[in-house]
Amino acid sequence: MNNPKKMTLAETIFSLIPADGSSIGNGRLRDQLSSMGHYVDEDTYSKIRNDMIRSRVLRIGRGRGGTVRRTVCSDAGTIQNETEVVDSSCHCLLVDSTGKGEGLSKVNLKAPADSIKANGVHYTPDHLCDFMAKLAIDRASTVSGPLSVLDPACGDGALLRAIGRIGDTLKMHTRLIGVDIDAGAIEKARECLSGFKNATIEVSLGDYLKGGYGQATIFDDRDSAGKQKKYDVIISNPPYVRTQNIGDVGPKELSSKFGLDGRVDLYHAFIVKAIDDLKDGGVMVFVTSNRFMVTNAGEQLRKAILTRLKIEEVIDFGDTKIFDAAVLPVVFVGVKVGTTVPAEVIFRRIYETRRRSTSRTVGSIYEAIESQVDQECVCIGEINYVISRGTMGILKSAAKTWYLARPSSAPIIDKIFSIEHKKVGEIFNVRVGIKTTADNVFIRDGWSGIEESKRPEDEVIYPLFTSDNAARWTPNLSRLKSILYTHLVENGRRTTIPLDKYPGAKAYLTDHREQLEGRKYVVKAKRDWFEIWVPQDPSLWSHDKIVFPDISTEPKFSFIPASPHPLLVNGDCYYIIVNKNLVEEALLMLGIINSKLSVFIYDELFNNKLYSGKRRFITQYIQEYPIPNPASLKARKVVDAVRGLINHSANGANEAEQSLNTAVYDLFNLSSSEQAVVEKAERAS
Numbered sequence: 208m209n210n211p212k213k214m215t216l217a218e219t220i221f222s223l224i225p226a227d228g229s230s231i232g233n234g235r236l237r238d239q240l241s242s243m244g245h246y247v248d249e250d251t252y253s254k255i256r257n258d259m260i261r262s263r264v265l266r267i268g269r270g271r272g273g274t275v276r277r278t279v280c281s282d283a284g285t286i287q288n289e290t291e292v293v294d295s296s297c298h299c300l301l302v303d304s305t306g307k308g309e310g311l312s313k314v315n316l317k318a319p320a321d322s323i324k325a326n327g328v329h330y331t332p333d334h335l336c337d338f339m340a341k342l343a344i345d346r347a348s349t350v351s352g353p354l355s356v357l358d359p360a361c362g363d364g365a366l367l368r369a370i371g372r373i374g375d376t377l378k379m380h381t382r383l384i385g386v387d388i389d390a391g392a393i394e395k396a397r398e399c400l401s402g403f404k405n406a407t408i409e410v411s412l413g414d415y416l417k418g419g420y421g422q423a424t425i426f427d428d429r430d431s432a433g434k435q436k437k438y439d440v441i442i443s444n445p446p447y448v449r450t451q452n453i454g455d456v457g458p459k460e461l462s463s464k465f466g467l468d469g470r471v472d473l474y475h476a477f478i479v480k481a482i483d484d485l486k487d488g489g490v491m492v493f494v495t496s497n498r499f500m501v502t503n504a505g506e507q508l509r510k511a512i513l514t515r516l517k518i519e520e521v522i523d524f525g526d527t528k529i530f531d532a533a534v535l536p537v538v539f540v541g542v543k544v545g546t547t548v549p550a551e552v553i554f555r556r557i558y559e560t561r562r563r564s565t566s567r568t569v570g571s572i573y574e575a576i577e578s579q580v581d582q583e584c585v586c587i588g589e590i591n592y593v594i595s596r597g598t599m600g601i602l603k604s605a606a607k608t609w610y611l612a613r614p615s616s617a618p619i620i621d622k623i624f625s626i627e628h629k630k631v632g633e634i635f636n637v638r639v640g641i642k643t644t645a646d647n648v649f650i651r652d653g654w655s656g657i658e659e660s661k662r663p664e665d666e667v668i669y670p671l672f673t674s675d676n677a678a679r680w681t682p683n684l685s686r687l688k689s690i691l692y693t694h695l696v697e698n699g700r701r702t703t704i705p706l707d708k709y710p711g712a713k714a715y716l717t718d719h720r721e722q723l724e725g726r727k728y729v730v731k732a733k734r735d736w737f738e739i740w741v742p743q744d745p746s747l748w749s750h751d752k753i754v755f756p757d758i759s760t761e762p763k764f765s766f767i768p769a770s771p772h773p774l775l776v777n778g779d780c781y782y783i784i785v786n787k788n789l790v791e792e793a794l795l796m797l798g799i800i801n802s803k804l805s806v807f808i809y810d811e812l813f814n815n816k817l818y819s820g821k822r823r824f825i826t827q828y829i830q831e832y833p834i835p836n837p838a839s840l841k842a843r844k845v846v847d848a849v850r851g852l853i854n855h856s857a858n859g860a861n862e863a864e865q866s867l868n869t870a871v872y873d874l875f876n877l878s879s880s881e882q883a884v885v886e887k888a889e890r891a892s
């Protein structure tokens with residue numbers, strides 16, 4: 208622990224945090240790490256920090272703007288006189304205050320993370336519970352008699368407690384009904400809910416999704432006459448678990464029971480069942496991942512919500528870190544009144560911004576979100592946030608994505624999509640790159656350092672485009688990794704390379720056989736032990752293509768011309784094969800998608816930002832981009848500008864990009880005032 212050279216990153220982070228339990232900002236921690244020579248990107252840092260928080264080595268600290276602190280004695284009666292450290296194998300050790308490690312109890316750091324994955328447990332902080340409870344009670348307080356409030360995944364009862372607090376203040380009688388599969392949480396919920404004057408408590412153990420479906424469970428969603436129980440309010444932070452991680456409720460059973468399919472998450476099923484369990488006129492307030500609003504996987508859920516619930520409000524808390532879940536949270540409020548889609552759903556959104564000029568300082572995210580001014584930039588502590596206000600728009604595409612239609616931008620979006628066009632997805636296939644599932648074996652900076660007898664032959668080594676090479680217009684190929692590619696096409700069919708023909712590759716792969724065979728799914732799928740898991744189509748690599756990274760702050764799409772010894776594309780990037788007859792469409796797409804207007808379209812419609820302003824450019828968004836007729840004069844101007852940029856024949860990159868942006872505005876007939884709106888939004892992002 209004392210020898211810094213032997214410290215893991217987690218240990219190093221821990222050593223930089225004040226031992227007395229005071230808080231330190233995440234930014235400052237990362238600065239200190241880099242000054243010690245550890246450059247840690249934001250995602251890696253967040254992952255390590257979150258693991259340490261989950262395992263209770265660290266806690267979220269005081270002060271705004273993302274701080275952490277060490278867990279100290281006063282945080283947990285059970286860890287009296289103990290300090291927690293992280294050992295080199297990424298385990299959490301509880302040691303005595305002498306630091307000698309006597310009487311160590313060892314807790315695997317990974318265990319809490321796994322159980323989070325399995326049960327979707329991220330408890331809701333009290334401030335968010337109060338916010339959600341108020342939204343519910345504001346709409347439901349006219350109910351006569353005791354108000355029945357269900358939390359179908361109540362955990363330790365935090366949301367029900369918030370309802371109980373309001374009930375006591377308003378002297379309103381409530382029935383607080385909670386269900387959870389976790390017996391320990393239920394016990395705690397019973398304890399914590401016991402003190403309310405105006406509430407009766409009905410908390411029971413059970414599986415909400417199975418309740419009343421013949422399962423021997425304490426919770427039952429049927430009354431003694433066999434009729435489905437209904438509630439005035441259902442409030443919840445349901446578990447987020449992909450169905451592939453769900454244990455005994457099979458994804459198929461779940462899908463057919465709740466009319467969902469595809470890659471559904473457990474919370475989709477909770478929402479559908481909760482709508483079912485609401486009384487007519489009942490109110491639903493849920494906090495979930497904001498992804499269901501825009502992903503293809505959320506399509507059926509969006510449909511189910513809109514046909515059975517009158518959505519009244521959507522509040523997207525974006526990257527504000529209001530709680531420690533890996534997802535970006537959205538709160539939505541709906542009333543069960545029938546099947547009509549309301550004309551005006553209030554949609555509010557708050558995200559961090561790098562913008563410096565703020566209109567005012569506010570005390571909290573909840574105060575900020577009350578802003579009446581669209582695009583107001585406020586300051587909380589040292590962080591600036593931009594608040595967007597509008598109504599909920601529904602994109603007129605097959606997937607009917609929900610988006611925040613702001614008064615200033617919605618007419619522009621309408622205009623862009625009303626021009627005759629095809630969508631990218633109607634013209635091109637957007638493909639994800641290669642996934643080896645053993646990158647340390649297949650991908651290297653170079654192969655020359657390997658002993659000659661075990662060095663794979665040149666014919667099976669290819670240069671690999673990764674997100675590090677991404678740039679606008681043309682890729683940055685100054686440092687390329689390379690890949691041992693285990694596939695080829697024979698008689699028109701994809702097959703693995705004959706290992707006997709490549710003794711070097713065979714010897715190299717054999718050296719890694721244990722690791723490669725450890726990929727059980729490869730063996731289960733009756734594939735060769737030495738194969739790359741997702742090799743894509745080897746016959747396509749030699750074509751012209753457009754490549755781009757999945758994650759980047761701005762669009763970085765580049766054109767890679769055909770080559771006999773082609774560049775392959777890694778799984779952190781996507782690619783589009785450009786057939787000879789579609790070159791004009793491809794260049795037009797490249798121009799549109801790399802332009803300022805593209806960022807505007809992205810943020811208005813998809814807004815799938817990760818922390819620190821990084822956007823995800825995934826297939827389903829790219830497919831939605833509009834491509835007007837490439838033969839028009841205006842489209843040809845865009846294509847000419849793109850050709851200049853990819854051939855570097857344009858005079859000055861900045862000027863050339865400016866002309867390209869103007870040509871794209873012109874293509875979509877945007878007036879100068881509309882262009883100003885686009886540019887203002889771009890500056891604010």
Ligand SMILES: C[S@@+](CC[C@H](N)C(=O)[O-])C[C@H]1O[C@@H](n2cnc3c(N)ncnc32)[C@H](O)[C@@H]1O
Nearest residue numbers: 329330331360361362387388389414415444446
């Ligand atoms: C995200 S936590 C929310 C807990 C609590 N409502 C809160 O807001 O703090 C999700 C909870 O769902 C519970 N859970 C998971 N699957 C469940 C199921 N099928 N039925 C009922 N509860 C479930 C977990 O045990 C966990 O307590």
